Amino acid sequence: MALHYLKEILLTKRVILLCGSGGVGKTTTAAAIAIRSAMEGKKTIVVTIDPAKRLANSLGLQELGNEPQKIDISSLHPNEKAKELWGMMLDTKRTFDELIGKYAPDKETYEKILSNNIYKHLSSTLAGSQEYMAMEKLYELYQEKKYDLIVVDTPPSRHALDFLDAPQKLSDFLDESIFKFFILPTSTLGSIGLKLFSWSGALVLKLIERLTGLEPLEDLSEFLRNFQNMYQGFKQRAEEVSRFLKIDETSFLLVTTPTHIALEEAKYFYKRLEENKMPFGGFVINRVNPLFHSAGIDHPTLKLLIEGRISIDPDTEICKKFAQILDKFRNVGEEDRFQITELMNQFGKMQRLILIPYFSDDVHDLRGLEELNRYLFDESFN
Known part of the structure; x- marks a missing residue:
């Protein structure tokens, strides 16, 4: 029997990038996958660029910094093969400064650049700088080989594709002719x-x-x-990072929801991955209406009612209200079914696809992330 595709990715990849539009659950999904990886015996780090504290809080921390921080997962089920889990939040400005330090010919040049007003603005507000520095830190972690798996919660961006384009954009920006013109x-x-x-x-x-x-x-x-003495090093590094996105040890997961807009963005993202020959792992569709995903209905009486296996007097007021609510849920469920079927028809019914039901409560701690992993990694739910 073939491995569940997400289990296969955990076994064979060193980098997993979770991509998609904002508000689709990338951060939560990244945290859950990182926990599962550590529990399966791989030293894992989860990296986010989101300044909000969602990832830190869900991992039981007050906050994450630019340095890797160890996360205590001992409260989960005892597991002898479990390895360390680490987390960090990227500080874009600090990563940019560190990169300058790497390529500056001497300390004096390094200090002059860091104190320069143009650099201060470029390093914090240049379009794509946040996305590129995320890639730079990821590449640095990959080269260090301290972790068996790196899970990346990609930057919050109006256009998620900025993350893919960032290395090439920086390389183009650092084109030698531009600098010869200005210097x-x-x-x-x-x-x-x-x-x-x-x-x-x-x-x-x-x-x-x-x-x-x-x-x-x-x-x-x-x-x-x-x-001027550093741009060639920067350009070469940007080209290396761009190539890194295409290696076999990397995998992209597209996280989305069953809404039309979110799925259209995911489809476009998928096509761009294909065009750029970047390794696609699969789709994770969060917040699927429970009526489409029966495993999400955990109330036994409600489940029997929905399945029509028990009946109540249809003329009672409470029954009428319940019927109205149920009709609304069914309508949403049917719309979810339609949108997901469209995705499967477009990319093939055997396309890698994981459905996560709409949880009644937000996932905000390790236990919630462990529950999410039941749906991410158990093929009986998909």
């Missing part, structure tokens, strides 16, 4: 550069000055002069 000798910058900026970019520079209070020309020229 001029100081004497040349004084005579030619100022004229160039005042002629072609005066309006932009004035806008930047008005918005930030900076003197952008001076800050930009200083930043580029200090950075």
Whole structure:
């Protein structure tokens, strides 16, 4: 009998990236998978970039920092083969600073760049910087080989694909010709550069000055002069990270819900993975209406009523109210069924698919995550 596909991924992969639009349960699913991995005997770390404390709280911690923090899972079922579970929240600015330190030729250059106003803005607000630094930290953890499995809760992003595109975007941004255009000798910058900026970019520079209070020309020229000996290292690193996304030891799980909008985003994400030859693991569909997923109905009397195996007087007021509520649930369940069937028809009925029922309570602790794993890893529920 073939292994449940998520079990197979845990056994064969070193990196699992959970992707999808915001609010679909990526963080909770990532935490649950990380716990299962540790319980199965793999030293595991779960990484998030979400500044909210959802992941930390669900793992029994007050907060997560930029350094790996050990998570106590001893309260779960005793398991002799269980290994360590670690967690961390990425600090984008700190990771950017560490990368500068890695490629700066000397301490003086490193300190000049970190104190530069242009760099301060780039490292915290540059479009895609958050996504790229998430990839950078992931690649660093992978190269260190301290963990058997790395589970990544991808960045909260209006467009989840920013995460996939970030390494290539940075590589393009660091194109050598761009820097050759801007990095001029100081004497040349004084005579030619100022004229160039005042002629072609005066309006932009004035806008930047008005918005930030900076003197952008001076800050930009200083930043580029200090950075010129580092850009090749940055560009090479970005290309390595981009290739890393395609290796066999990596797997992408697409987390979604059975709503039309969320599923359309997941479908588009899947197509992009295929186009870029990135290893797709499967779909995890959270919050499926319990009437579509019978295992989610845990009340015995309600289950018998829904299945029509017991009856009550249909004329009573409470029965009428119950019938109305039940009709609403059935309508939602039928819509879920339709959306999921559409997904299966589009990508093949044998496509890897896991359905998670709509829980009556939020998952907010280790026990809740363990319950979620029943649905993630037990094929009898899917």
